[in-house]
Amino acid sequence: MQLYSPLSTTPKRKAFRAPALASLDGLRIGIIENGKLNAEEMLNEVAALFVARNGCVVRTLASKKNASAPAPGNTLLNVAQEVDFLITGLGD
């Protein structure tokens, strides 16, 4: 019996990781919080560790209106111009 596959016929998309930063010392941090309860508080705590340990500076806090949708492209573009790395998170 010949069966059709029920999977998508879209070719698999290639994904790449950004290159690792050589050092975190003195870098500028951006935060994107997703609007969920305590997200901002938790991410600020994480950023504070980088500030204390690596002398980083928190430059930007951006918020998403919709926790489960990707951050809007212009939000990412704006934040990318001001910071060296971003801290974000997902989940409940």
Add this chain to the structure above:
Amino acid sequence: MAALAPRIHDAPDDLLAAIDYCYEQGWTDGLPVVPPAVDRVKAMLAADDRPPETAIAHHPATGLDLSLHAAAVNAVMAGCLPEYFPVLVAAFEAMDRPDFNFHGSTASTGGSAPLLVVSGPYADEIGMNADVNLFGPGNRANATIGRAVRLILRNVFQMLPGISDKSTQGNPGKYSFCIAERSRGNPWPPLCEAQGYAEGVSSVTAYAGGGFCNVENHGGNTPEQVLGSVADTMANYGCITLGQSVVILAPEHMRIVADAGWTREQAQDFLFRRAKRPIEGLKGVGKYREREYDSQHGGDAHALADAGFMHRGLKPDDILITMGGGDAGGHSCFIPSWSRGRGSIMQHAPIAVPANKRS
């Protein structure tokens, strides 16, 4: 990116062995599927006159497309007949809109299932159930159209339980969640008419539902009593959010509401006005959030939103309300939204039946 040709598998000719083969490939929702034999898939595709490679939905998180062909394969597996296919296609055309956010609603811990509400004459033409045992079991069209949605989310978009679908507890509707609006004895215009479609055009509404709440009231004899119990269910501390709502009134309840002369819009206003909790109570259970209150009571606040209270939703037409179910019983239902805010907005689309398939 150009689509690849659909892959064909050589499975055992024995039907039971072919069913086992589908299990082994990881293609099922846990229940046996109809093996998607080539001739059955082609018969399904004949229910849409566009090329099989036509993409009808796109998954932004993975970049995967849903083609008519892949939809047809999964429809066969779910047990659909070809005449059900236009409903399934319309459902994904509705869910493909960004405001529905089907990735978020499928991946989330919230346990969402896409509820489909089919309105208009096509529901009767294909034998859908809008009557007794509305949410099942017992009707092939309702059961298999809803099941095909789940199989597509799983097989085409790879929303796999425990991997990319992280529902904390899931939801029985994730096997199938599809109903027809009852037209027999319904005193209100059908949803498809209210949605603005031309006479004779049926529609499917897709809603990221978060479960099922029975609303029992056998003693209420006025619209205020019946809808008051619905509003209380909508506003319980477990359910109240800024999300939308679906309310399916049982015929017994609908008669009480409509015999008093209430329109759908009056019922929506009443429910929005009454489905609320004081902010002090919300603080007491740890659910109060200032930014949510601000979004409901800011410059665009609806006139019925009371200061000092959180209502369910942002406005009365956030509440879809219609009739369904058997003649006997004071059992309506409220389907809470998966979204706690505006993360998924219900969408509708017309059901397009090819000219040579119209009755």
